[in-house]
Structure formats: structure tokens, C-alpha cells
Amino acid sequence: MTMKSSVAAHARPVAEQPLNQTGVDRASIGGLVREFYARLRKNERLGPIFAREITGDWEPHLEKMTDFWCSVVLKTGDYHGRPVPAHLKLKDVTEADFDIWLAMFSQTAAELFAPEVASVFVDRAERIAASLKLAMFFRIAHRA
Numbered sequence: 137m138t139m140k141s142s143v144a145a146h147a148r149p150v151a152e153q154p155l156n157q158t159g160v161d162r163a164s165i166g167g168l169v170r171e172f173y174a175r176l177r178k179n180e181r182l183g184p185i186f187a188r189e190i191t192g193d194w195e196p197h198l199e200k201m202t203d204f205w206c207s208v209v210l211k212t213g214d215y216h217g218r219p220v221p222a223h224l225k226l227k228d229v230t231e232a233d234f235d236i237w238l239a240m241f242s243q244t245a246a247e248l249f250a251p252e253v254a255s256v257f258v259d260r261a262e263r264i265a266a267s268l269k270l271a272m273f274f275r276i277a278h279r280a
Contacts (some may be wrong), residue, residue, distance in 0.1 A: 155209045155256050160249070165209065166202040168257070172244040173198060181236055185228060208260050219264075220271045231273050234265045 173194065177183050190197050200217060207215040223229070241261050245254040 157253050160253055162206055165205045168248050169198055169201045169205060172241055175240055223268050223272055231269055234269055238265055
């Protein structure tokens with residue numbers, strides 16, 4: 137291996153591994169999703185935003201979010217949605233709303249899982265939020 141290919145091999149990011157912990161499965165992740173969204177729906181800032189987007193039966197959204205988190209944490213491949221376009225259409229969401237979302241999600245995960253498991257959920261949630269914020273709010277200023 138040449139020096140250049142050795143450097144390139146080390147520069148590649150390591151793929152996230154599935155979280156393999158007893159008690160972390162679709163049922164427990166579904167419990168997290170349902171508890172989190174129950175709290176979110178009561179939040180004075182985020183509740184109305186979600187209520188405008190999800191009218192009627194919440195179960196399809198909860199199942200989609202369970203698929204999403206199973207894919208993120210367990211690497212199941214169950215989620216086939218497109219989060220960025222779904223969030224780009226939300227014109228009344230602000231960057232500060234992500235802080236509220238993350239705080240609520242972190243608290244819920246901490247209450248439902250052991251600290252080392254909750255930290256995996258929170259770490260991945262923080263990275264997802266950062267990605268969505270970049271997609272939604274980052275604009276390159278053009279000089280005149």
C-alpha cells in the first residue's frame with residue numbers, strides 16, 4: 137500500500153454500527169417514539185406545528201418514526217422516507233425549535249433507557265438535527 141492510499145484509507149469515516157444492547161428493539165424504540173411525541177404534542181411551541189402537519193390519525197407517523205429510529209439505531213433499513221424534503225416544507229420552523237426538540241428527545245431517552253443507550257440516541261439525534269438545520273437554514277450570502 138502506498139503512503140497516499142494508506143492516508144486515504146484512514147480518512148474514510150467508519151460506518152456506525154448497530155446498537156446491540158439487550159432491551160433495545162423495535163418495541164422499546166416504539167415506546168420512545170410514542171412517549172416523545174405524546175410530550176411533543178403538549179409542548180406550547182412544537183405541538184401546534186405538528187398538529188398542522190399531522191391531522192387525524194397519528195399512528196402512521198409514529199410507525200414511520202419507529203422505522204426511522206430502528207434504521208438509525210439498529211441499522212434495520214426499515215425507513216425509506218426523505219427527511220430533508222419533508223422538513224423543508226415547514227416554513228414556520230426555526231433553528232431554535234430544533235433545540236426544543238433535542239432537549240425533549242434527550243430527556244425522554246434518558247428516562248426510558250440506561251445512560252449508555254440514551255447517549256447513542258442523543259448523539260445520533262444531534263447529528264440528524266445538525267443536518268436538517270443545515271438543509272433548512274444555511275444560505276451562502278452573495279456579494280453584490
